[in-house]
Amino acid sequence: MSRKLYILLSLLVAVSMLLAACGAPAAEEPAVTEEAAASTGGETAAEPTFSGTATITFVQEPDSLNPLYTSMFFSGITRDFWLKGMWSFDNNNEPVLEIAAEVPSADNGGLSADGTTIVYKLRDDVFWSDGEPVTADDFVFTYDMIMSDANVVQSRYPYEDYVTSVTATDPQTVTVTFSEPFAAWLTTVFNYVLPKHVLQPVFDAEGTLDNAEWNKAPTVGVGPFVFSEWESGSHLIFTANPAWVNTPSLEQVFIRIVPDDAAQEAAIVAGDTDIGVFLSSDQIPTLEADGTVDVVAVSSGYDEGWFMNVNPETAHPAMLDVNVRKAVALATDRFTIINDLLDASINPVNATFWDGTAPYGGNVEPYPYDPEQAKALLDAAGWVDSNGDGTRDKDGVELVLRYITNTRELRKNVQAVVQQQWSLVGIGAQLENYSSDVFWNGYNDGGPQAQGIYDIAEYSSVGSFPDPEASANFLCSEISSADNPDGANWQGICDEELDALLNEQAVTLDVNKRIDLYHQIGQLMFDKVYYIGVWLDPDLWSINSRLQNVTLSGATPFWNAHEWTVAP
């Protein structure tokens, strides 16, 4: 028997080794050669030297590297290494020119008087990593691919709704025309560009880019690093690109996929990774214990908040009274919740939806914790405990609010504390939790928010950071219903004054005027309690001290990767 068992096991080992040999691709050589660098016309007198590896952990693996096919955060941030757009955003959220020669403005003639035409001037010293020049044709091709029905792209925003044409006036000039002035153009148009000379032949041959090899192995890019290797589930490697205008110092960037939060923490503490992401504030003491790791908070605009359902068709009748909504805010001690469950220095209570998107948030102070005032407001609104069951009621309707969120443990804990706090002023809470996919389902798929099966929904959200645009969520015309199942306004807000302000900001290209409009919008939504801020939700990153010159930004975190160095 033992011999047969031995043979059987040997066979298994042999098969597994064979499969391993078949499946494990050999590490590819860096795609860029010095010839490519030389062909760019760049100075070759001093050959650049690269040294050191930056290791980064991602808790999720990118779906694809082609931006046409993914809107994942973890795919988007890799592009700071290998696929730049017109510009990046620095740690102050100011644009940093990458492919564009200048930021279009009225002064430099890049912005038409009516705001419907934007002319982008391209630098003439930017080359693809294979030495081909980046030209206006690449941007026209990118637009064509986004809009093509042959490509199952992830998102056509904002091109489908706002852009009427993209043309190459000359090799260094791209002209984009809009159907109406589009205020969010700075952050949403041409964040990336596709290499026409690589992908046009693929599209011509296959009729689509859906299956292009470039989607997983984009060996030609435009940035300080160039794609080298992606082993599914394991890692991605980007190596220094000598053809890029800002020559990097590092030899390579190694991104390891570590899906488990606790394992990522161990890897950071052990020094197996230089940059960690999506950390929570309770991990900070452990991570910083040895003094080799710094945890930094970087806002990418996200605020945890309560979105109040004020739709007369679906909301609890009490939710239609602004004083009841105000009482809900006053009855909730968000300050204690943060102290108990988070870190108040990182996650202070926010007042408006735009507090994380400076400077659009303004200086609104959050509602204080004042249960006595909450009780007075509820009494004045006619919500009293007439039947002595501990919960207020009016006209036979109990004041029990449906408070929904997803299944994240932190939010469940917040729900439990809030339920107890509300009970002190006589507000009942019906707590409900949905898995994320159900929580975000649309109207026709029975989404609880879209169909208004709630009174207060809690989640963390953002506009088009660092642009504040989020109008569709609050416009009267966007209320979701059976007649308008795609409507993005799931709160049922229909406020003429708010509509007017939102519509005005959407076509206001003057930045200062727009900031002022957003301050008015934030104040109005605060006064009418359409939104109650719970806490600011910046991204927490860990940086090991061996990796130097790292300055993260919220919109394009690795914008200065070319400046990173490894301590000797």
Next chain:
Amino acid sequence: MSTYILRRLGQAIPQLFIISIILFMLMQAFGDPVATLGARTPPKPEDKERLRRMLGLDQPPYMQYITWLVGNDWQQLDMDGDGVPETNGSRKGILRGDWGNSLVTRRPVMEMIGERLPNTLILMVTAEIIIIGLSLVIGLYSALRPYSFFDNLITGLSFVGFSMPVFWLALSLMYLFAVNFRRWGLPYLPTVGMFDPAVGKTPWELIKHMVLPVSTLAIISIAGYSRFVRSSVLEVLSQDYVRTARSKGVASRFVVWKHALPNAALPFITLIGLDIPFLLAGAVVTERIFAWPGMGRLFIDHTERADFPMLMGILMLISIAVVVFQIITDVVYSLVDPRIRLN
């Protein structure tokens, strides 16, 4: 025997067909693949609607199943959303060897499985060999010295090992041998992954990175398996034919190796036969914690995204493996035990 194998394979076809229908029905409960698309904020409603149409998710479930089974290259699809089908379908269906494309990555399912399967097999087969080897040694030793100090010690440790949650054991090993050993200046093991990027992909790196995940898998499983071997051997050792052999003066070693062990091994072979197909499925928790890029993680990652073509691919592959290894187990059974005749 070949008739028997052919008959069993013939029976497997309707079996797998029914399994595929049941699995596809279960997929409907996994959620909406375009609800979040993995992004931090949900997609715009018009993008969701367009994606549903282009990916065929707006079709009724039975049509999606038919497409998965036999393809859609015989029909036209409405890709531009004008209500008029104009584009030829491109799917061939699993019956023609097309396992579909992942909804998440848009890449062929079999290509993605092919990338992960070797990693899983390296990890799982290594662990399984260690588990089987040590379980046999420990179980046999315990059975030959029942209720001795060693047996009692192993029994106690088995219960500890068996009752430890995998994630707790994995993280404990990681913190002890990778984090604290490094702090204490001792030789240490890596935390996650398959190699250190500063060193590169070398066999030694692979072995170093396998130690902790393999140990995690082995500690949990050896605990149970060794108890199984012990009770099987103990049962056989009390049989009349063993007593007869011993009374005839046959050497004890000969009795154990030639009489007891082959008979005690039969149920163990059944257990291993059931285990082997699931080696393909990987170890979800262990792979996740040690960032091992195997099948378990592939499955769980795509479950979270309701990527039904990928899930169907993995589950059908395991189903096929279960059927095939059941047949192989039966054949091995007959080879080990001459009393069993397959025909």
